[in-house]
Amino acid sequence: MNFFSSDFKLGILGGGQLGKMLLSETRKFDIQTYVLDPSDEAPCTIACNKFYQGDLTDFKTVYEFGKKVDVLTFEIEMVNVEALEQLEAEGVKVFPSPKTLKQIQNKGFQKDFYSRHNIPTAPYKRFISIPELIATIEAGGVTYPFVWKSAEFGYDGNGVKVVRTISDLEGLPEAECIAEEMIPFKNELAVIVARSVSGQIFTYPVVEMEFHPEANQVEYVICPARISDEVAQKARAIALEVSKKFDHVGLLAVEMFQTKDDEILVNEVAPRPHNSGHYSIEASYTSQFENHIRAILDLPLGNTDSKVAGIMVNLVGAEGFSGAVKYENIEKILDIPGVTPHIYGKKQTRPFRKMGHVTIVNENMDEARKIAETVKNTIKVISL
Amino acid sequence: MNFFSSDFKLGILGGGQLGKMLLSETRKFDIQTYVLDPSDEAPCTIACNKFYQGDLTDFKTVYEFGKKVDVLTFEIEMVNVEALEQLEAEGVKVFPSPKTLKQIQNKGFQKDFYSRHNIPTAPYKRFISIPELIATIEAGGVTYPFVWKSAEFGYDGNGVKVVRTISDLEGLPEAECIAEEMIPFKNELAVIVARSVSGQIFTYPVVEMEFHPEANQVEYVICPARISDEVAQKARAIALEVSKKFDHVGLLAVEMFQTKDDEILVNEVAPRPHNSGHYSIEASYTSQFENHIRAILDLPLGNTDSKVAGIMVNLVGAEGFSGAVKYENIEKILDIPGVTPHIYGKKQTRPFRKMGHVTIVNENMDEARKIAETVKNTIKVISL
Structure with missing residues (x-):
């Protein structure tokens, strides 16, 4: 397929900063792009070829947008997956696939997926509601302290809370959730994996994250992480395994804990360009955004090493x-x-x-x- | 002045590839841009905030465009300078200045400028027409071989010809021109200089250019040039001097010859981002395009070293x-x-x-x- 200065059209669901940085790469390659976002002030309103305003969670809106393009991707997980499935069934190439996205969108499914595939992760229990969680605590099935996570729609520290007493549960949304064992860890690490349609797979170096103590948002992302080569190799190998097991196409950001015993536990993944990979624009031979484009268009992946x-x-x-x-x-x-x-x-x-x-x-x-x-x-x- | 995510407007005359690569930087900084270009298929039609179609050499078109913006720059020299002068007189900031542009647009003025300021350049004579040039040759005032250059509107090898016999002059445009002594040289070099409104001035490393033998277009630009440190320092010092003497603001690409005796002669300059600086997007700490934006907005210049x-x-x-x-x-x-x-x-x-x-x-x-x-x-x- 001829992507460059051609009639080929790439669709992007979501028009935020991740989409904006993707557009920088599509512009460099002169690949036509259509973007859908609910806000007419979204960062992507310029630099795409056509901007559409609409609800990303609405079946009809996403479906009709998807019908206009040859390959469809997303820069945000909260999109209508049923529309993606329908589009895929009708021949639109959707990467990452709706099947993968479904596994990831729900943190309960995600944790079950790790268990099923022997991917190291913190012990957890799933609950359909807060009352069910409370009942389990009272029955001794969950002990304090633990980490409560909303199963859906959590991001940037929203939907995550350390629970030390029953009162910490007050005010939490009445939704499906998980309770995860609190693991004492040395470092929060992340590895971005790029995997192409044909299965070519590269990992970026391990990065180390420091969080703002109050806002629970990443404050510094440091590449390469200041860890031993042995731990770094282990982290990259696990991230590679996670991407393969998900049969993931595009970028997968794998967030991990390095425990006090230098074990690596997978925390969660994001199936898209990620905050922990922004450093790559200036530091890497190929930015995460360029590699996402290369991966979903089945072009050869670029060098993920740092300059x-x-x-x-x-x-x-x-x-x-x-x-x-x-x-x-x-x-x-x-x-x-x-x-x-x-x-x-x-x-x-x-x-x-x-x-x-x-x-x-x-x-x-x-x-x-x-x-x-x-x-x-x-x-x-x-x-x- | 607040440039970032504000009402400030930067105007760019010309919507070609240089403008497109400038837009990549203005997008990164979220600086509003208006672009004027004669073609509605120009590379800049997307990624600017507003695109205007119009003739860059027409006074009224350029003037009216310029009145809409706070700072005006250009990515091509062939623009209406009188309109720029009028805009400057009315308070629009124009960088590089129309005064500098006028000195550079005409290669005869440019050569005279070098002579006046003791900047080393190949010996030359100016002619108002081909007949005047022929008369001078016949009178022994110009000897073969020499380099004919059109005084205006030459670029990418157009408007330049090596003349070895009278017949080489056939078919050349009947316009003002110069005849330049042919200098045997080892290398064609270039140095890009960034100079800000307040006079902060940085040079990029010296690059070495290899030309396609037939098309007379640059084939490889190599950074750093494979020359001695001594020659490199001399070239950078001369480029710095040229930029200062022109009182130039923005990027100035200084093309030079390294003679067989390791003398440096200035060939010509371009008052804008230049083909010889494209490598900087991937290789330098700060790309030439980002430094052009920084310079004309009087922001601190970025590091011009290479990674x-x-x-x-x-x-x-x-x-x-x-x-x-x-x-x-x-x-x-x-x-x-x-x-x-x-x-x-x-x-x-x-x-x-x-x-x-x-x-x-x-x-x-x-x-x-x-x-x-x-x-x-x-x-x-x-x-x-």
Whole structure:
């Protein structure tokens, strides 16, 4: 198939920052793109060939959009899977496949999948509701502390809570959930896997994540992770296995815990470009976004090695500010060598909203880490 | 001034591949852009915020476009300078300035500028017409061989010809021209200079250019040039001097000859992002396009050092093919590590038309050079 400067059309469900960064690659290759998003202010309204406004969870909207394109992908998991199944049945190529997406969308299914395939993961129990969970706690089947996770629609720390007493369960949504054993861990790691339609499969180096203690959002993503080669190899091997077992096509971000005993446990996966791979735009030979495009179009995958050390700092809205956004001190960070801000294009800020990210690259990791801290302490996302 | 996710508007005259690569940076920073180009199929029709179709050489069209924006730049020199002067007089910031552009647009003025400022350049004479040139040859004032250059509107080898006998002058345009002494040289080099509104000034490493013997278009751009540090330092110092003397703001690509005696002579300059800097997207800490944006908005300039060796191969239309474009064997080059094609988005190919470029990056220059040759011998721009 001829994708370049041709009539071929790639559809993307979701028009947020991940879609925007994908468009940067489709533009480079001059691949035609159609994007569907509910907001007419979505970051993807420009740079795609056609933008459609509509509900990603509505069968008819997704189905009709999908019928216009040759290959369909998504940058957000919360899409109508039944429409994807129907489109696939009618010959539209959908990657990642709706079958894979279904396994991943529900964290209960996801955990069962790991158990079934002997992929190491924290022990867990599934519950259809909070009362069922409470009953099990009372019967001694779940012990404090544990991690409550909503089975569906959790992201960026939403839908996850550490539960230490019964009162911690108050106010949680009355939905399907899991209770996971709390594992003491040294590091949160992630490995992005790219797997093409024909099964070519590459892993990116292991990254290490540091979370903001309050917002539960990633604060630094550090590539390569400062871990032993042995642990890194184990993490990459497990991520590879997870991608293969899911028969996944495209990018799969595999988030993992490194336990105190250097065991690797899979936490969860995201079947798309991921925050933990943003560093790759500046640091890697091939960015995660380019490799997603290559994978779903069954083109050869690009080199996932890094040219230099990379650290990513999320730019989230500062507490106490809501309204038209201003990036305070952005000039100051632009003055530091190897610092690249990415502004997603959301016009309104609010506390902890992901507004952009900054990549710091350097030949030397220690230097990069120092600069990352300076960046974090300098730039502030406020309102005008 | 607040440029990011704000009402600020950057105008770009010209909507070709250089504009397209600039838009990649404005998108990253979420800076609003308006683009003017005569073709409604220009590569920039998407990814800018507003596209206007119109004649870049028409006073009224350029003036009215310029009135809509806060800062105006261009990606092509052939624009109406009088309109730029009028806009500047009325408070629109125009970078590079119309004054600088005027000095550069006419190669006769450009050469006189070098002489006036003691910038080394090949000896030359200016002529208002071909008959005047012929009369001077007959009078012994110009001797064969020499290089004829059209004073205006030459690019990519058009408007330049080596003249060895009187018959070589046949068919040349009846326009102002210069006759330049033919200098035996070892290398054609280029240095890109970025200079901001406040005068911060950085040079990129020296690149080495290899030309296609027939088409007179650059075939490989190699960064860093394989020359001695001494020559490289001299070339960068001269380029710096040229930019300062022009009081240039934005990017200035300074093309130079390295003579057999390791002298550096300035050939010509381009006041914009340049083909010789495309390698910077993948190889440099800050691409030439990002630094152009930083310079004209008076933001701090980014690091111009390279992360890895970079080589750029132009993708030009193959001889014997005209029509809807096809990039033959593009999959094969995508399979080589460190190879990134850029497809400009022109739908029609014709012999020697610039359709895209390929960047090869590698830790090792010799390896990069080998891969570049493989790339050049593999991919072919043909028609369907």
